[in-house]
Amino acid sequence: xxxxxxxxxxxxxxxxxxxxxxxxxxxxxxxxxxxxxxxxxxxxxxxxxxxxxxxxxxxxxxxxxxxxxxxxxxxxxxxxxxxxxxxxxxxxxxxxxxxxxxxxxxxxxxxxxxxxxxxxxxxxxxxxxxxxxxxxxxxxxxxxxxxxxxxxxxxxxxxxxxxxxxxxxxxxxxxxxxxxxxxxxxxxxxxxxxxxxxxxxxxxxxxxxxxxxxxxxxxxxxxxxxxxxxxxxxxxxxxxxxxxxxxxxxxxxxxxxxxxxxxxxxxxxxxxxxxxxxxxxxxxxxxxxxxxxxxxxxxxxxxxxxxxxxxxxxxxxxxxxxxxxx
Amino acid sequence: xxxxxxxxxxxxxxxxxxxxxxxxxxxxxxxxxxxxxxxxxxxxxxxxxxxxxxxxxxxxxxxxxxxxxxxxxxxxxxxxxxxxxxxxxxxxxxxxxxxxxxxxxxxxxxxxxxxxxxxxxxxxxxxxxxxxxxxxxxxxxxxxxxxxxxxxxxxxxxxxxxxxxxxxxxxxxxxxxxxxxxxxxxxxxxxxxxxxxxxxxxxxxxxxxxxxxxxxxxxxxxxxxxxxxxxxxxxxxxxxxxxxxxxxxxxxxxxxxx
Numbered sequence: 001x002x003x004x005x006x007x008x009x010x011x012x013x014x015x016x017x018x019x020x021x022x023x024x025x026x027x028x029x030x031x032x033x034x035x036x037x038x039x040x041x042x043x044x045x046x047x048x049x050x051x052x053x054x055x056x057x058x059x060x061x062x063x064x065x066x067x068x069x070x071x072x073x074x075x076x077x078x079x080x081x082x083x084x085x086x087x088x089x090x091x092x093x094x095x096x097x098x099x100x101x102x103x104x105x106x107x108x109x110x111x112x113x114x115x116x117x118x119x120x121x122x123x124x125x126x127x128x129x130x131x132x133x134x135x136x137x138x139x140x141x142x143x144x145x146x147x148x149x150x151x152x153x154x155x156x157x158x159x160x161x162x163x164x165x166x167x168x169x170x171x172x173x174x175x176x177x178x179x180x181x182x183x184x185x186x187x188x189x190x191x192x193x194x195x196x197x198x199x200x201x202x203x204x205x206x207x208x209x210x211x212x213x214x215x216x217x218x219x220x221x222x223x224x225x226x227x228x229x230x231x232x233x234x235x236x237x238x239x240x241x242x243x244x245x246x247x248x249x250x251x252x253x254x255x256x257x258x259x260x261x262x263x264x265x266x267x268x269x270x271x272x273x274x275x276x277x278x279x280x281x282x283x284x285x286x287x288x289x290x291x292x293x294x295x296x297x298x299x300x301x302x303x304x305x306x307x308x309x310x311x312x313x314x315x316x317x318x319x320x321x322x323x324x325x326x
Numbered sequence: 327x328x329x330x331x332x333x334x335x336x337x338x339x340x341x342x343x344x345x346x347x348x349x350x351x352x353x354x355x356x357x358x359x360x361x362x363x364x365x366x367x368x369x370x371x372x373x374x375x376x377x378x379x380x381x382x383x384x385x386x387x388x389x390x391x392x393x394x395x396x397x398x399x400x401x402x403x404x405x406x407x408x409x410x411x412x413x414x415x416x417x418x419x420x421x422x423x424x425x426x427x428x429x430x431x432x433x434x435x436x437x438x439x440x441x442x443x444x445x446x447x448x449x450x451x452x453x454x455x456x457x458x459x460x461x462x463x464x465x466x467x468x469x470x471x472x473x474x475x476x477x478x479x480x481x482x483x484x485x486x487x488x489x490x491x492x493x494x495x496x497x498x499x500x501x502x503x504x505x506x507x508x509x510x511x512x513x514x515x516x517x518x519x520x521x522x523x524x525x526x527x528x529x530x531x532x533x534x535x536x537x538x539x540x541x542x543x544x545x546x547x548x549x550x551x552x553x554x555x556x557x558x559x560x561x562x563x564x565x566x567x568x569x570x571x572x573x574x575x576x577x578x579x580x581x582x583x584x
Contacts, residue, residue, distance in 0.1 A: 023584060068414045070583040092416035102406035106343035107336070118332040119415040163411060 014044040019076035051217035095169030099176040101160030105149035120167030154185035257292035337429025353387035380445030471538035481574030503535035
């Protein structure tokens with residue numbers, strides 16, 4: 001897969017050019033060199049929501065740390081909001097949420113936001129007003145007076161997003177923002193991101209929750225083993241011919257008609273069968289010839305997931321009918 | 327400057343709520359108990375016992391609070407990576423280090439001064455005497471020593487890659503820093519050249535904590551602190567702290583957070 005070449009005139013929020021990062025670890029006698037990023041080339045446009053997908057250890061967090069100046073590139077260049085991230089003025093326009101954000105447990109949610117707000121130059125009435133606003137936005141007003149030690153994972157994540165938003169950032173960078181959230185927390189977080197996107201904030205999300213990407217992002221990048229394998233818009237992915245597995249349900253009492261399908265990876269179970277999309281049409285016509293009454297056909301994974309797996313080369317060999325060499 | 331003060335107050339609150347003042351409370355109880363026992367057993371001057379013990383108590387409790395605070399915050403800031411959130415904000419790394427130093431120092435100074443107040447109360451209300459000017463000088467010198475050690479401890483926290491490293495570096499600096507006088511004495515003796523070089527390195531790198539130590543000389547009738555000695559001690563404390571701070575800042579600037 002080739003990265004989608006976009007020669008957009010849109011202003012860029014992040015410009016990454018031939019970026020590489022090498023870690024040297026171990027003792028000086030036996031140094032170990034790990035190439036975490038290999039010549040990354042990527043533009044993130046203003047007001048877009050971009051999702052960087054990749055397996056654990058793909059290099060996603062390294063990209064974020066480079067964007068924030070927590071790491072220094074071994075090669076290449078990176079500009080954020082038109083400047084260097086080492087500039088205070090640039091950093092004042094960035095919000096950052098780390099994976100499972102950890103705070104001092106001795107402060108209350110409100111105190112944390114007040115502190116982080118003060119780092120953005122907010123004081124007095126303006127600070128209190130902004131803290132109230134953010135607490136409302138992340139739905140933490142009621143728990144604001146409690147110490148962080150009493151917070152659940154979801155509450156921590158919400159205070160985490162609160163501290164990232166306290167300075168009204170133009171660019172919000174999040175590392176695995178849905179990590180550890182329950183379904184309600186997940187939905188709330190997603191709604192916050194969608195609202196921010198509508199409000200014109202540029203979002204950069206590192207994630208391996210692919211459903212989140214499909215619902216929030218405009219474009220995605222697929223990072224694998226330190227290399228950018230693909231960049232594509234969600235529209236392009238949804239319109240692609242990528243293969244996904246389907247689940248076919250038949251009417252009760254007709255399960256016997258599912259047995260003996262001539263496809264190697266057809267898995268019949270509990271009155272249904274799982275088949276790859278490549279043989280969907282053939283399966284349906286076979287079931288029709290057996291006079292099986294099909295109740296429902298459902299895709300078992302999202303297109304984004306299938307696209308991702310295909311891009312990193314992890315998708316199993318496409319299934320083929322047994323005995324066929326097609 | 328406001329950012330530095332914000333972080334200092336944030337750190338101060340964090341440490342106070344981490345129950346660091348319990349150490350102070352325990353030290354006060356131990357001090358009062360010991361003072362009472364020794365006053366029963368000793369025929370000597372009860373006031374000097376209170377003040378001697380008090381100064382030792384102040385130093386020990388201040389150092390314990392410093393070491394424990396370094397350990398507690400290392401876990402949060404470095405191991406659990408809370409520092410990422412601070413450094414991603416519009417705050418320079420130098421401001422971060424300075425804010426942390428001030429927050430730590432406020433707690434350590436509070437413990438030392440609190441202990442000083444208890445000792446003074448013992449001297450006045452139990453011993454029926456008066457706090458001597460030299461005792462007050464000793465407390466101020468101790469506060470200066472604590473400042474130097476706080477800057478050193480925080481610098482180690484930025485440099486070290488493990489909690490054990492931070493605590494060990496700080497502990498050994500304190501230990502050897504108090505032996506500077508003995509090292510100086512050894513340097514005047516006939517020693518193999520290699521050992522002399524090592525001792526010289528230690529002598530010049532480590533803080534001279536002996537310079538802040540007045541408690542051993544509190545009852546020296548000839549001791550009068552002149553302005554020259556004050557200037558020397560103040561200049562040493564601030565120049566050494568500044569140098570260590572600059573090294574810590576430089577190191578933090580080039581540090582990568584993996």
